Amino acid sequence: MNAQRCNDLRLTGSGGANRVMEAELKRLVMRSPFDVRLDKPTREGEETLLYAFDARVAWVAACHHRTSSRISWDLCSSPAVRLEPLFADLLPELSSDDRLPGGTRLSFSVEVGSSSDFEASPLQLRGVVKNALVEALASRGVTSDVDGDAPDVVFVARRAGTPEARRTVVGIDVGGGARHRRGARVATGLAPLRETLAAQLIMLSRWDARTEPLVDPMAGSATIPIEAAGLAVGAAIRHPPDLPLRHLAAFSGLPNEAPDLFPGTVASIVALDADAACIPAMVGNLRAAGLTGPTYDRSIVIAQQDVRGLTPDDIEHLAPAVRNMRPGVFCFNPPYGVRIGGEHGEAELLALYADMGRALGRFRGWRAACFVANPKFVYAFGHRATMTKPASNANLRGTFLVFQL
Numbered sequence: 001m002n003a004q005r006c007n008d009l010r011l012t013g014s015g016g017a018n019r020v021m022e023a024e025l026k027r028l029v030m031r032s033p034f035d036v037r038l039d040k041p042t043r044e045g046e047e048t049l050l051y052a053f054d055a056r057v058a059w060v061a062a063c064h065h066r067t068s069s070r071i072s073w074d075l076c077s078s079p080a081v082r083l084e085p086l087f088a089d090l091l092p093e094l095s096s097d098d099r100l101p102g103g104t105r106l107s108f109s110v111e112v113g114s115s116s117d118f119e120a121s122p123l124q125l126r127g128v129v130k131n132a133l134v135e136a137l138a139s140r141g142v143t144s145d146v147d148g149d150a151p152d153v154v155f156v157a158r159r160a161g162t163p164e165a166r167r168t169v170v171g172i173d174v175g176g177g178a179r180h181r182r183g184a185r186v187a188t189g190l191a192p193l194r195e196t197l198a199a200q201l202i203m204l205s206r207w208d209a210r211t212e213p214l215v216d217p218m219a220g221s222a223t224i225p226i227e228a229a230g231l232a233v234g235a236a237i238r239h240p241p242d243l244p245l246r247h248l249a250a251f252s253g254l255p256n257e258a259p260d261l262f263p264g265t266v267a268s269i270v271a272l273d274a275d276a277a278c279i280p281a282m283v284g285n286l287r288a289a290g291l292t293g294p295t296y297d298r299s300i301v302i303a304q305q306d307v308r309g310l311t312p313d314d315i316e317h318l319a320p321a322v323r324n325m326r327p328g329v330f331c332f333n334p335p336y337g338v339r340i341g342g343e344h345g346e347a348e349l350l351a352l353y354a355d356m357g358r359a360l361g362r363f364r365g366w367r368a369a370c371f372v373a374n375p376k377f378v379y380a381f382g383h384r385a386t387m388t389k390p391a392s393n394a395n396l397r398g399t400f401l402v403f404q405l
């Protein structure tokens with residue numbers, strides 16, 4: 001038999017996300033309710049971390065980790081790239097796997113990740129993994145049915161590994177699906193940033209929520225300020241009852257609630273945009289994310305403001321707490337021109353970048369971190385980047401940049 005049992009926690013992010021994902025998980029596990037040591041992960045390419053599976057670490061990641069796009073528990077793998085040999089490998093391996101969900105009934109679905117080097121279509125791959133699971137579960141006394149809409153457990157099948165040793169890996173999605181869907185955004189602007197990328201951007205800016213204000217001068221639908229507020233207190237993005245954990249014996253006895261990991265942090269966050277239409281969208285999104293009300297009145301401020309005229313006095317006026325804080329951090333993603341085609345001609349866009357560079361230059365000692373898809377940004381912005389890192393937002397390739405102003 002060619003199948004191999006695996007036991008890894010797999011964190012997958014956008015291209016180049018490895019270091020940030022690793023740093024975030026380390027920070028979270030240190031503050032978690034568990035006394036657990038986090039070993040160094042193995043890296044698969046630039047966007048995947050594999051940790052030796054520990055249910056407590058998986059619990060922390062599934063509830064709190066913001067920079068990963070998917071989190072799964074790898075159960076077994078096979079070198080097979082064709083359907084029949086894959087089925088022959090998976091069935092005995094899964095049938096003898098006591099980590100599979102127990103009980104008498106289970107609804108499940110199978111999602112297929114990257115499978116370009118599998119010699120059948122993703123649909124066929126999904127079908128074979130589904131058949132192997134139905135039979136394996138039946139052999140363990142579990143009657144199962146496939147439910148694409150609201151399954152108890154989602155299994156994942158993907159081709160993975162290093163280029164020299166690719167395998168077909170089957171695991172359980174323990175992270176509650178695509179993690180950039182936080183479930184909070186009710187209104188989006190024209191070019192919203194993915195939440196996972198917004199979290200990466202804030203991590204890359206090295207924002208210290210206890211001592212530095214964070215300003216998004218082009219906040220659109222407030223993705224970055226909302227992520228910042230969540231990162232500041234270590235708020236969960238998924239709660240245990242929303243995850244498949246109760247179906248998996250490995251997680252029994254772990255908490256059913258996921259309170260903030262950094263409670264009591266009062267961050268100072270300012271969300272600005274020149275477009276008046278963004279203000280109600282921001283308010284709606286903050287409300288949906290539970291970030292309005294007395295606790296947040298002084299912590300998150302929204303205003304209509306053109307970044308080109310922005311001064312340190314404006315920020316102090318909007319958020320007086322800033323006077324007692326260290327110089328802060330700008331986090332933003334400016335208009336690219338590509339997505340909002342036509343609205344901004346190239347010359348107009350470059351003039352905006354240059355004006356922004358001059359305006360932010362008034363903030364001595366601050367840092368600026370942005371995600372931009374326009375290669376001419378750095379030149380026009382007029383500051384020297386201290387960090388440059390390629391990334392992509394949905395299908396748009398761009399760069400994370402950090403500047404010391």
Ligand SMILES: C[S@@+](CC[C@H](N)C(=O)[O-])C[C@H]1O[C@@H](n2cnc3c(N)ncnc32)[C@H](O)[C@@H]1O
Nearest residue numbers: 191192193218219220221223274275306307335
């Ligand atoms: C790419 S979008 C930002 C998206 C945002 N990060 C989100 O996730 O929703 C760029 C934003 O810049 C704003 N903007 C354009 N020119 C501006 C200016 N001069 N001052 C302030 N905001 C501006 C636009 O209204 C738009 O909301």
